[in-house]
Amino acid sequence: MEQIPLWSPKPAPAVRSSIPLLSKSRFLAGLQCHKRLYFECYRSVPRDPVPPATEALFEAGARVGILARGLFAGGVRIESPEADLETTAVMNQPGKRPIYEAAFNHDNIRVRVDILAPAGDGEWDLVEVKSSAGYKEEYLPDIGIQLHVLEGAGVPIRRACLVHVNNQYLYEGGDYDLERLFAVRDLTAQARDAIPKLLPQLEAMRSPLWSWEPPQISVGSHCKRPYLCPFYTHCHTDRPEYPLEHLPRMNQKLQRALREAAIDDIRDIPEDFEGLTDLHKRIRASVITGRVHSDPELRQKLRELRYPIHFLDFETCNPALPRFIGTHPFQQVPFQWSDHVLGEDGSLEHRGYLHVEDTDPRPPLVESLVRALGSEGPIVVYSGFEERIIRSLADDLEVWREDLLKIVESRIVDLLELIRSHYYHPDFRGSFSIKDVLPALIEDLDYDGLQIQEGSQAATAFIEMMDPETSRSRRLELEDALRAYCNRDTEAMVRLFQKLREDG
Ligand code: SF4
Numbered sequence: 001m002e003q004i005p006l007w008s009p010k011p012a013p014a015v016r017s018s019i020p021l022l023s024k025s026r027f028l029a030g031l032q033c034h035k036r037l038y039f040e041c042y043r044s045v046p047r048d049p050v051p052p053a054t055e056a057l058f059e060a061g062a063r064v065g066i067l068a069r070g071l072f073a074g075g076v077r078i079e080s081p082e083a084d085l086e087t088t089a090v091m092n093q094p095g096k097r098p099i100y101e102a103a104f105n106h107d108n109i110r111v112r113v114d115i116l117a118p119a120g121d122g123e124w125d126l127v128e129v130k131s132s133a134g135y136k137e138e139y140l141p142d143i144g145i146q147l148h149v150l151e152g153a154g155v156p157i158r159r160a161c162l163v164h165v166n167n168q169y170l171y172e173g174g175d176y177d178l179e180r181l182f183a184v185r186d187l188t189a190q191a192r193d194a195i196p197k198l199l200p201q202l203e204a205m206r207s208p209l210w211s212w213e214p215p216q217i218s219v220g221s222h223c224k225r226p227y228l229c230p231f232y233t234h235c236h237t238d239r240p241e242y243p244l245e246h247l248p249r250m251n252q253k254l255q256r257a258l259r260e261a262a263i264d265d266i267r268d269i270p271e272d273f274e275g276l277t278d279l280h281k282r283i284r285a286s287v288i289t290g291r292v293h294s295d296p297e298l299r300q301k302l303r304e305l306r307y308p309i310h311f312l313d314f315e316t317c318n319p320a321l322p323r324f325i326g327t328h329p330f331q332q333v334p335f336q337w338s339d340h341v342l343g344e345d346g347s348l349e350h351r352g353y354l355h356v357e358d359t360d361p362r363p364p365l366v367e368s369l370v371r372a373l374g375s376e377g378p379i380v381v382y383s384g385f386e387e388r389i390i391r392s393l394a395d396d397l398e399v400w401r402e403d404l405l406k407i408v409e410s411r412i413v414d415l416l417e418l419i420r421s422h423y424y425h426p427d428f429r430g431s432f433s434i435k436d437v438l439p440a441l442i443e444d445l446d447y448d449g450l451q452i453q454e455g456s457q458a459a460t461a462f463i464e465m466m467d468p469e470t471s472r473s474r475r476l477e478l479e480d481a482l483r484a485y486c487n488r489d490t491e492a493m494v495r496l497f498q499k500l501r502e503d504g
Contacts, residue, residue: 019209022202024111027145028138030205032229035217037205039231044214047230053456056463061131064320065114068129068163070178072098072117083112091116091124091155106152109202113146115163116155123158126150127184131320133167133330135185138226143187144194145202160191165329171322181321181329218264219245221255240265242287246430247280279420286424294500298422302501305413307344308377311497312337313489314389315482317459323466324360326396334389335361335462338486339372340494348494354482356475358466366393370403379411382434382493387412415493423500434492442495447488451481458485 020041022030030037039045050058069075075098080086083103090099096118103112115127128143130136139162147160166183208215219236223229236243242265244250244258254275263269267288269276276284286293315336320329327333338352353368355361373379381387387408394404420432427440435454439446447453452461464470465478 015210016212019206021105022109022206024109024142024145027109027202027205028142031141031201032225032227033217033222034205034208034215035235036229036231038208038214039234041209045231045234048233050230051456053454053460056456056460057131060320064131064165065129067176067178067321068127068182069098069100069115071163071182071184072115072127074098075100075115075117077101078103078112084110087116104149104153104155106149107202109145109149111146111149113150116150119158123156124150126157126160127163128161129163132164134164134183135162135187136226140187140190140194141198144191144198147188147191148195148198157188159186160188161186165320167329167331169322169329171325171327171329173325176321218259220259221250221252242266242426242429246287247276247283248430248432249277250280251275279424282424283430287426290426292426293424295422298418299501301418301422302497305378305380307342309342309497310373310377310379310411311340311342311490311493312373312379312381312386313486313493314386315455315458315462315486316389317462319463323463324362326360332389332392333361334365334393336458336482336486337365337369337372338490339369340487340490341377342494342497350487350490352483352486354479354486355462356465356479358468362393362397366397366400366404370400370407373407373411375406377411378413379407380413380415380493380497382414382489383416384414387414415497419496419500434489434496437496438492441499442492445488445492445495447485450484450488451477452485458482 020026026037026040029040039047076090077100078086078090079101083101084105087099087102087104090097091102098118099116100114101112102116103110113126114129115125117125117127119125126143126146128139128146130139143160143162147157150157162185163182164185166181169177169180219239223232223235229235244255244264244266246266250258257273257275258264258269261273266284269284271281271284282293314334316332316334317323318330318332322329322331324333335355336353339350341349341351343349351372353365353372355365379386390404390408394401394408397404416432416434419437425437425440428436431437435447452458461478461482465475465482470478
């Protein structure tokens, strides 16, 4: 006979009894995706680890923020745990001063304002600092929500401004000229116009937070735009073997059409589906058949190259705050090159240059490069990046201009473009990056085990190496890591070239 329980567990309430306060960063996360906001608030799933290069960018951004305070000098930084009380106290002091990290709450949103600057007549300027070279559309909700909170909290705002780095500024040495290093953009009108659209979005993002379950939201292009979501890995496990993200450069119309057709695996796309590019069709055919797509033209083009064949790669850094005289913010400054030279008899010679002094790398780097490349042989690169760097060096270093232009005008061969136009392997997973192409084609060469595994890490390593605080032993370690990484890039190109020329 069935037992009837004398008591039953208390059912969980249908919804939570409260939801967390939203900070500005949570609000921006919610604009990207309500599920991301849910995870941010309840920490129910693990975040992806922050890559070291991204951490370095955050640190560089923080340095820009601190430097920008110099435009509004003599201010007070809000540091106490009771930040909004301290902000109010400082605002009420006689003799108004700029306030850094001013804190406000209104409408259950908490914001910290980079700089709140007195504007006279009891008014204030709200200043948001970005370590970027200009305005981006994602900055408007960021500034708009701050304006909403400040005005809601009773702060009279004269202007809402963006301060960004001026990439036209030419560094002449010594202290930065802050008035020229930074540009100020008045976004008051645009931010005010944005607020009525932001408030319904704010309400819409709060509603799923009452639930015990995260909202059902499919992955899509929003997972990387405007920022790479920190829960990317969590949401992208259990994905189809060939997800739609593996189709490069899909436009929004095509994405929408595929979504409406409930297709999430490339293999399910009908052959005549409208909007597919030739590349998409090639990828689709390759993953369906499991076979490599290779135009005979590729092999022919590679076989036409005359020896000696150079394989060239640069490593560069592009700091927001220029480090070397005669450079601009965010300018790509090469500090290393690697060149493998393949002879007709199959011989392979390697040369390279790594700048290890805290001086402008460009003059010695160019001198060594021009000498190494000589005047003979095609120069195989992977992407248009090397050509852009050589052209920019030609603009900056008049004395080497002619030699550098001769190199790019007749000798550069872009292996990436050749592969993209003529070749696809199902294991490329939609990417033509050398880091993805190499393991699909060459089994015994990879980047595993290298201390540096991508260009942004190399840039970070170089900046660390230049830092006078870095110990000698650490510097030597970084030198070795940089050499190993750049050499691997050109060695990888040689192996890809040989493979595609023989089997292509
Ligand atoms: S990975 Fe995509 S779907 Fe998942 S939380 Fe992030 S943005 Fe939303």
